[in-house]
Amino acid sequence: MKDVKVLGSGCKRCQTVEAMVRAAADDLGIPVALEKVTDYAEMAKFGILSTPGIVIDNKVVHAGGIPKEEDLRRWLQA
C-alpha cells in the first residue's frame, strides 16, 4: 500500500492532480491510500513552495503545476 498525499488549497489544478493520481494508480494496479492535504501548516512541514504538490511515502516528489503522466507513473512504481 503506497501512502500518497496531494497537497493544495483546493484549487482546480489540485483536483486535477488528485484525479490523475487515482487514475494512474488504478491503471497500474497499485493500491494507494490517497489523502488530500489542504492545511497550510501541514504543507509547510513538507517544505512545499507551490501547489499542487505530491508526497509519496513521506517523500516530496513534485511541487507546482500539473505533473507529466509518465513522471507520475514512474513515481508510483518506484
Place this chain on the structure above:
Amino acid sequence: MSNRAPNPHGAARAWFGGIAIAMAIWFALYRQLQPVSRWLVAQLPIRPGSHLATSVEFFFYDTPKVLMLLTLVVFVMGVVRSFFSPERTRALLAGRREGVGNIAASMLGIVTPFCSCSAVPLFVGFVSAGVPLGVTFSFLISAPMVNEVALGLLFALVGWKVALTYLAFGLSIAILSGWIIGRLRLEGWLEPWVREVRAGEDPLDDGHRDWVERFEAGWEAVKEIVGKVWYWIIAGIAAGAFIHGYVPAGLLARIMGAGAWWSVPAAVMVGVPMYSNAAGIIPVVEALLGKGAALGTVLAFMMSVTALSMPEMIILRKVLSLRLIAVFAGVVALGILAVGYLFNALFS
C-alpha cells in the same frame, strides 16, 4: 506536444524548426490584420465613419491582434520562467540583506511562476527559510503588480515608453513598500503558527531541463493562460471598442485628465474591488489613453486592479494578521497614488 520524439536532439531540432515556421506565419498574418479588418467592416451595412463603424473596426482589428500578441508573449514568458522555479528564487533570496534583497525580490517577482493559490505556501516557505519579511513582501507585491503579460501587451499596444515606465514604477513600489514593511518590524504580526514552522528539508532537486522541456513549458503556458483569459480579453476589447467609438474625447479628458486632481484616488478606489485579469485591462487602457485620459490616472487604475485584489488578501489572511494586511494594502495603495500623481505631473 507530449509525445516525445525518439531522440532528444531530433526533438529539439523539430521545435526550433517549428518555431521558425510559426513565427514566419505569425508575422505574415499580423501584417494583414489592418487591411483585412477594414475590408470586413466595409462589407457590413454600416455607414462608414459612424460611431458604430469606428467601434466595430476597433473590435475587428484589436481582437486578433491582442490574441496573437498574447500568444507570443505568453510563450516567450513560459520559456523564460522555466529558468526561475520558486525553489531557486527562494535559494537566491534566503539570507539576503534588506535593500539589495528588496531589489532582487521585486525583479524575481516578475519572472518566477506561481499561481495565486500558491501565495500562502510560498509566503510561509520564504519566511521559514530566512528570507526577511520585507523582502518577501517585495516579492509578493511585484509578482501581481508587474505582470509580465501586461508588460508585453503594453509594449506592443501602447508603446515602449509607457511599458518601461510601468515597469520602473511597479518595481519601485514593490521595492519601497517591502523595505518600509521590513523597517516597521512587523514579524510579530504574523499568525503564530507561521513563526513556528521550520523550513522543510530541501524539498526538490530542480533537475536539469533541456530546451525541449523549456519549449514544452512555453506551450503549456499558452494553452493554460490563453485558454483561461481569452474571454476576459474579448470583453476588454468590447469595452475598449465602445469607448473608442462612442465616448467623446472631451468627457474623458475632464474626468480622467491630468487636471482633475481627484481622478487618481478615484481610479484606485474603483480598481481595488475589481478583479480582472491584467490582460483584459490593457485594451481598455489603450482606448482610454486614445481619448485623452491622463497616463498616471490610467496606470493607477491598472495597478490597483492587479496588485491589490480582494481574493488575494482573503487568501493571505491565513498567514497574516488583519493589521498586517491593512499595512500591506495601505503601503501599496499609497505607492500607487504617488505613481499616479507623479505620472500626471510628468506627462501632461
